[in-house]
Amino acid sequence: MVHLQEMDASTGNGASRRETDLPAVRNAVNDIADFAHNHLTRGGGGVTSSPSEGRTFTVDPNLLAPADAGYAGTPDNNEASENPEPSHSEPNHKTEGNTNGTQQLSVGADAAAAGESTAMGVGAAKKKSKSKKKPKSQRGLTAPTGFEEFYVDAPLTPAEYEVEKDLYDPEIPFSQRIEVAIQRYCARRNMDSIKKDVFDKYLSLGGISAGPKQFSGGLDATTMSDMSAADIALMKATHFVDVDKHGGEKVFEVDFEGCAKAFFSSRVPQLYYLSSVNAVKDVQAKTTIIRNFFNYLLHHDVCPEYKSQIHAARAICDLTDQELPKTMKAQSYFPGDFQTACSEIFGGIFQGTYAKNPDWAPDAESYAGMSPEVAHRTFKIGLAAQASDEITKRYRDQNAAHSLETLKVYTACLEVTDLLRADEGVKRFYGKHPAAKGLSSLGRLKAKSWESPFQPFKDLTPEERLAEGKSTTMEVYEFFVEDYVLDTCFLGMKFETTVHDLSFGLKFFDNISGVFCSFYGSIPNERLVGWRVPEDEPLPPREKSMITSALEEVVGEDEDDVANPAAPRGDDVNGEDIEDTW
Numbered sequence: 001m002v003h004l005q006e007m008d009a010s011t012g013n014g015a016s017r018r019e020t021d022l023p024a025v026r027n028a029v030n031d032i033a034d035f036a037h038n039h040l041t042r043g044g045g046g047v048t049s050s051p052s053e054g055r056t057f058t059v060d061p062n063l064l065a066p067a068d069a070g071y072a073g074t075p076d077n078n079e080a081s082e083n084p085e086p087s088h089s090e091p092n093h094k095t096e097g098n099t100n101g102t103q104q105l106s107v108g109a110d111a112a113a114a115g116e117s118t119a120m121g122v123g124a125a126k127k128k129s130k131s132k133k134k135p136k137s138q139r140g141l142t143a144p145t146g147f148e149e150f151y152v153d154a155p156l157t158p159a160e161y162e163v164e165k166d167l168y169d170p171e172i173p174f175s176q177r178i179e180v181a182i183q184r185y186c187a188r189r190n191m192d193s194i195k196k197d198v199f200d201k202y203l204s205l206g207g208i209s210a211g212p213k214q215f216s217g218g219l220d221a222t223t224m225s226d227m228s229a230a231d232i233a234l235m236k237a238t239h240f241v242d243v244d245k246h247g248g249e250k251v252f253e254v255d256f257e258g259c260a261k262a263f264f265s266s267r268v269p270q271l272y273y274l275s276s277v278n279a280v281k282d283v284q285a286k287t288t289i290i291r292n293f294f295n296y297l298l299h300h301d302v303c304p305e306y307k308s309q310i311h312a313a314r315a316i317c318d319l320t321d322q323e324l325p326k327t328m329k330a331q332s333y334f335p336g337d338f339q340t341a342c343s344e345i346f347g348g349i350f351q352g353t354y355a356k357n358p359d360w361a362p363d364a365e366s367y368a369g370m371s372p373e374v375a376h377r378t379f380k381i382g383l384a385a386q387a388s389d390e391i392t393k394r395y396r397d398q399n400a401a402h403s404l405e406t407l408k409v410y411t412a413c414l415e416v417t418d419l420l421r422a423d424e425g426v427k428r429f430y431g432k433h434p435a436a437k438g439l440s441s442l443g444r445l446k447a448k449s450w451e452s453p454f455q456p457f458k459d460l461t462p463e464e465r466l467a468e469g470k471s472t473t474m475e476v477y478e479f480f481v482e483d484y485v486l487d488t489c490f491l492g493m494k495f496e497t498t499v500h501d502l503s504f505g506l507k508f509f510d511n512i513s514g515v516f517c518s519f520y521g522s523i524p525n526e527r528l529v530g531w532r533v534p535e536d537e538p539l540p541p542r543e544k545s546m547i548t549s550a551l552e553e554v555v556g557e558d559e560d561d562v563a564n565p566a567a568p569r570g571d572d573v574n575g576e577d578i579e580d581t582w
Helices: 022-039 109-113 158-167 174-187 193-205 221-225 229-235 256-271 279-299 304-333 337-345 372-386 389-400 424-432 462-470 546-563
Strands: 002-007 014-020 047-050 056-059 103-106 208-210 239-241 406-420 442-449 476-482 494-502 507-516
Touching: 158 174, 174 208, 174 239, 174 279, 193 208, 193 256, 193 279, 256 279, 256 304, 256 507, 279 304, 304 507, 337 372, 337 476, 337 494, 337 507, 372 389, 372 424, 372 442, 406 476, 424 442, 476 507
Parallel strands: none
Antiparallel strands: 002 014, 047 056, 056 103, 208 239, 406 442, 406 494, 442 476, 494 507
């Protein structure tokens, strides 16, 4: 609380005349400070400051107007202030060192005790209040983005229909229509940096560049007044088809479905980290953007001649939501326990990688791979559960004769054709056999070979290539894989791995290079991403600067010293080193 006191000229004692709340006194202090600042002079002006701990200053009463009818701050009313009756509710306050009959404002001492900071100086500037952060609703963070789950564009009004009828006239080249459509689509969607990055990378794969169009000049009010809506949208476009793709010789073709397949199956796994834990959420965040763009093209009838392709591309988005998360999980689960055991026993990549209780991880039972004891137990139980009698007999005979060997190791691109999970008999065998304790029941995975677009080109003669095309036989692969691994697989899933053919008729795989969707493919545009047209003539070499010439001279001197190390140097005496003479 802040008190306003009247001081007695003879004794210096004062009695509290009134007590008011802090905001009112603070306003009064500000007014007094402004008044004092305007009349303050060094050594005069009726205002003096007292640098005490409570931050007080005194003001000549002649400068103040009467506060109320019962109190006056002028010398003529001193009689009314003699022997004032003390108030029972307000304690008397005394001040020291002030006997000039002036009024004193004590600011800061009582307020500091109450937790308020009211320290002020004469003429000090008012403290600026901190600007409050705007709520999300005023910053646009909660506004609709256009990518909500059930978001749809509003029906077109007759006026909008007439405008878009001119914008997307089928007689206009497709390259111009798609530029305008992308510009208007981006203006109607609230894209953050992540969504814009995904959208731009998809367009870049399809041959549409993102960035300001060069050499187009500015658009002012005068220029736009003479232009139609289609021309304005075309000039403002930030995504545009390159010049070499505008008509002329038909080297490029429009393929919405092919670009969608290549983007989601090949580019997205390469460009973005997709966690196996949050794979579903990460993948849907990508497909929602591209599916939303396809819906916009269909709703506004941008390219009716490619409507069937857009529908097929939108179906690829739905298929991506189902398959791409599974490929992420399958890649983390592959090759499985039985395949790892075969790799440990028959010289695969997991052989010798087991480390029990290593020094750097003493609490871990296994850092990588599988111990030989567990590998042999897993292999023999799996062989007894799933292998045919012929394979089992060959293994026993060759194992007794110590003639087990790996016949062939090669890289294969495989496509899953069938998934056979463990039947009831196999599950009972794993449940009752004492050696199978802790092991997962084993199923079977069947696959066929397929040609990856990134495989090396086969160097075949025309006759060999013709014979290969006429061949109707296709090798079928069968692997023993645990059920928990088969749960992450699906028909048509493709993967690239290293296959080992064993001498007793069993095949296994261990090194996984990649797991892909059933629609995995590539387009030539992937190889052109970031490609620039080379210059017609190479740039002339730069002229050597003075610093470069000086450095070459120094290096040349050093090379002479290296070429003739026997020549005496500055630190030699008669060809001998100074240190040798000491």
